[in-house]
Amino acid sequence: MSTIEDKSRGMVSERLADELREDILKGRRPSGARLGEVALAERFAVSRGPVRAALNLLSETGIVTIVPNSGARVRVMGRADARALYQVRAALEAEAAGLAAARAGSETAAQFGKLLDQHAGEIAAHPEGAYLQGVGDRDFHMVVARMAGNPIILRYLSRELYPQLSLLRLKHRNVTGRGARALNEHMRIATAIADGDSEVAGLLMRRHIRNSWTALEAQLSETAEDPE
Amino acid sequence: MSTIEDKSRGMVSERLADELREDILKGRRPSGARLGEVALAERFAVSRGPVRAALNLLSETGIVTIVPNSGARVRVMGRADARALYQVRAALEAEAAGLAAARAGSETAAQFGKLLDQHAGEIAAHPEGAYLQGVGDRDFHMVVARMAGNPIILRYLSRELYPQLSLLRLKHRNVTGRGARALNEHMRIATAIADGDSEVAGLLMRRHIRNSWTALEAQLSETAEDPE
DNA sequence: GAGGCATTAATTGTCAACAATTGAGGACAA
DNA sequence: TTGTCCTCAATTGTTGACAATTAATGCCTC
Numbered sequence: 001m002s003t004i005e006d007k008s009r010g011m012v013s014e015r016l017a018d019e020l021r022e023d024i025l026k027g028r029r030p031s032g033a034r035l036g037e038v039a040l041a042e043r044f045a046v047s048r049g050p051v052r053a054a055l056n057l058l059s060e061t062g063i064v065t066i067v068p069n070s071g072a073r074v075r076v077m078g079r080a081d082a083r084a085l086y087q088v089r090a091a092l093e094a095e096a097a098g099l100a101a102a103r104a105g106s107e108t109a110a111q112f113g114k115l116l117d118q119h120a121g122e123i124a125a126h127p128e129g130a131y132l133q134g135v136g137d138r139d140f141h142m143v144v145a146r147m148a149g150n151p152i153i154l155r156y157l158s159r160e161l162y163p164q165l166s167l168l169r170l171k172h173r174n175v176t177g178r179g180a181r182a183l184n185e186h187m188r189i190a191t192a193i194a195d196g197d198s199e200v201a202g203l204l205m206r207r208h209i210r211n212s213w214t215a216l217e218a219q220l221s222e223t224a225e226d227p228e
Numbered sequence: 229m230s231t232i233e234d235k236s237r238g239m240v241s242e243r244l245a246d247e248l249r250e251d252i253l254k255g256r257r258p259s260g261a262r263l264g265e266v267a268l269a270e271r272f273a274v275s276r277g278p279v280r281a282a283l284n285l286l287s288e289t290g291i292v293t294i295v296p297n298s299g300a301r302v303r304v305m306g307r308a309d310a311r312a313l314y315q316v317r318a319a320l321e322a323e324a325a326g327l328a329a330a331r332a333g334s335e336t337a338a339q340f341g342k343l344l345d346q347h348a349g350e351i352a353a354h355p356e357g358a359y360l361q362g363v364g365d366r367d368f369h370m371v372v373a374r375m376a377g378n379p380i381i382l383r384y385l386s387r388e389l390y391p392q393l394s395l396l397r398l399k400h401r402n403v404t405g406r407g408a409r410a411l412n413e414h415m416r417i418a419t420a421i422a423d424g425d426s427e428v429a430g431l432l433m434r435r436h437i438r439n440s441w442t443a444l445e446a447q448l449s450e451t452a453e454d455p456e
Numbered sequence: 457g458a459g460g461c462a463t464t465a466a467t468t469g470t471c472a473a474c475a476a477t478t479g480a481g482g483a484c485a486a
Numbered sequence: 487t488t489g490t491c492c493t494c495a496a497t498t499g500t501t502g503a504c505a506a507t508t509a510a511t512g513c514c515t516c
Contacts, residue, residue, distance in 0.1 A: 011296055011499070037468070047501045048468090049277075056281070060288055068239055069468060069507050084378045091323035091381075095315065150312045153319075156384070239469070265498070275471045276498090297477055297498060461514080469506070476499070486489080 012046055013053035019044070020054060024063055024074055025166045035064065035072040062164045077168045079220055085168065086213040089161055090206050092153050093141060098202035100147035101193040108147075112190035115143060116183065123179045140186050144193065144205070172219045178212070185211065240274055241281035247272070248282060252291055252302055253394045263292065263300040290392045305396045307448055313396065314441040317389055318434050320381050321369060326430035328375035329421040336375075340418035343371060344411065351407045368414050372421065372433070400447045406440070413439065 020040075023029045035055060041048045055072045058064040066072045077085075119140065145157045185208040192201035248268075251257045268279045283300045286292040294300045305313075347368065373385045413436040420429035 013499085036466095038466095049500055049502095052468090053280075053284070053499095056284055070509090071467070084380045087323065087327065087378055088320070088380045088384075091319045092316070095319035099315065150315055152312045152316045156316075241469085264496095266496090277470055277472095280498090281469095298479090299497070457516105459514105459516085461512105463513090464509100464511080466510095467506105467508075469504105471504075472502100474499105474501070476497105478495105478497075480495085481493090483492080484490090486487105 011050070013050040013057065016040075016044060016046065016050055016054035017057040020058055021061070021063065021163065024058075025163065025170070027170055029074050031074050031076040031167070031170075033074045035074065037071070060160070062160050063167050075164075075167065077164065081164075082168055082216065082220065083213075085161060085164055086209060086216075089157075089165075090209040090213075092156060092161070093144070093209055094202040094206040096145050096148035096150065096153050096157070097189060097193060097205035098198040099150060099153075100144050101196050101198040101201040103147060103149055104193050104196050109190075109194035112143075112194060115140065116187055116190060119183055119186070123183060126179075140190075144189070147193070168216075172216065178215050182208070182212070239278070239281075241278040241285065244268075244272060244274065244278055244282035245285040248286055249289070249291065249391065252286075253391065253398070255398055257302050259302050259304040259395070259398075261302045263302065265299075289388050291395050303392075303395065305392065309392075310396055310444065310448065311441075313389060313392055314437060314444075317385075317393075318437045318441075320384060320389070321372070321437055322430040322434040324373050324376035324378070324381050324385070325417060325421060325433035326426040327378060327381075328372050329424050329426040329429040331375060331377055332421050332424050337418075337422035340371075340422060343368065344415055344418060347411055347414070351411055354407075368418075372417070375421070396444075400444065406443050410436070410440070 020029075020035075029035070037048045037051050037055070040051045040055075044051070055064060055066060059066045059072065063075050064072050065075045142158065142162075145154050148154070185204065189201060189204045189208060192204055248257075248263070257263070263283060265276045265279050265283070268283075269276045272279070283292060283294060287294045287300065291303050292300050293303045370386065370390075373382050376382070413432065417429060417432045417436060420432055
């Protein structure tokens with residue numbers, strides 16, 4: 001079917017990276033799968049140059065690991081990786097929440113209200129756990145990250161940590177009905193940000209992510225494959 | 229002279245990246261300088277393939293900016309970039325200090341003592357400000373980052389934030405005798421870490437970096453080139 | 457039969473030529 | 487003189503062939 005498909009704007013290597021990222025994050029090409037350059041080049045009807053560039057791009061985001069002279073594979077996320085990920089996430093998102101609070105304006109509360117109402121509707125429609133894994137939860141966190149006004153934080157979160165999170169969640173689909181609790185925590189964070197209370201916003205965000213980690217860790221324990 | 233020089237192990241692209249990074253961080257190839265692929269390829273007697281790979285590597289670290297179809301340049305760090313950098317640094321290093329404290333053992337205090345004694349000696353030898361810019365200050369922060377045991381934090385700090393810091397400091401050489409004060413702050417942080425006091429360690433580290441930013445910001449104001 | 461070593465097929469790293477895009481410079485018209 | 491358009495040189499993006507490294511296969515020795 002699709003050789004490289006639709007949008008012909010931009011560099012081939014970036015379109016390739018987009019395709020591959022979607023493949024990986026959608027569950028095709030499972031963790032550990034080889035990503036041979038020749039195979040990919042044939043699959044997308046393109047030479048090996050752009051393929052290499054695309055693989056390098058994806059290795060930056062952390063969803064692909066490249067070992068020199070051996071090749072690229074879809075990253076396998078272990079328990080230690082997940083823990084490290086959530087630690088960094090807690091630090092960066094707490095900072096982001098604090099910065100966002102410091103920059104909050106008079107219209108901030110209304111914006112958050114609209115967004116969270118929408119999320120509440122989605123949760124009501126899908127009562128059991130569709131919230132956390134979809135784009136819903138990330139939306140809130142992305143909004144906060146953008147509000148922080150720090151391009152480095154935004155880049156780390158959107159380009160590296162969140163893709164890795166998606167990869168991590170591929171195997172632990174049902175994030176047991178934490179949706180309602182998460183939404184509640186989001187609302188409290190939003191209030192603190194809108195109030196301009198940096199300290200509380202950062203604290204609540206940190207706690208929120210810690211709770212998220214606790215829930216995920218329990219799941220990791222259930223489906224325990226390997227001790228480490 | 230040197231074509232690619234000495235160590236012939238490893239990939240050409242990585243050796244190239246090392247050479248270029250050193251060139252940039254040593255002050256040759258000033259901010260904004262073009263990094264044409266053909267020129268670099270001839271300069272290092274190598275083809276354009278590895279040059280492209282090396283430039284991509286350096287753009288990941290943030291000391292080179294690449295605009296598609298236009299080329300690569302040494303990054304120009306503005307005031308906003310510096311502020312964002314120090315914000316992220318504060319968040320990540322505070323987290324690292326806290327994690328390090330949580331993992332501290334009985335030998336930690338002795339290790340820090342040895343390191344900081346050495347730093348004190350260096351400061352005594354070079355009373356005016358050689359401390360902060362050299363490898364000395366970074367050494368302490370690197371030790372803390374390693375102690376944290378979080379590979380993501382370590383990678384961000386060593387591979388991205390610190391190179392950018394070096395680039396930023398290229399134009400503001402003399403970090404007015406903050407050496408002694410910085411060392412004092414380091415000692416207090418080390419004590420907190422060795423005591424296993426995560427909260428205080430994180431707090432002190434955050435304050436330490438905030439102080440560092442204040443000092444740098446003053447210098448940026450003095451040599452104010454552009455309003456932004 | 458098991459372990460170690462040379463050989464070989466497969467894959468990645470590098471090269472040099474080709475295609476496409478960009479930005480500058482100049483000519484021309486208003 | 488100024489603004490616009492066109493042309494062209496320079497640079498990046500892509501391609502396919504060549505070299506080097508790796509990992510597995512089979513053979514030989516113990």
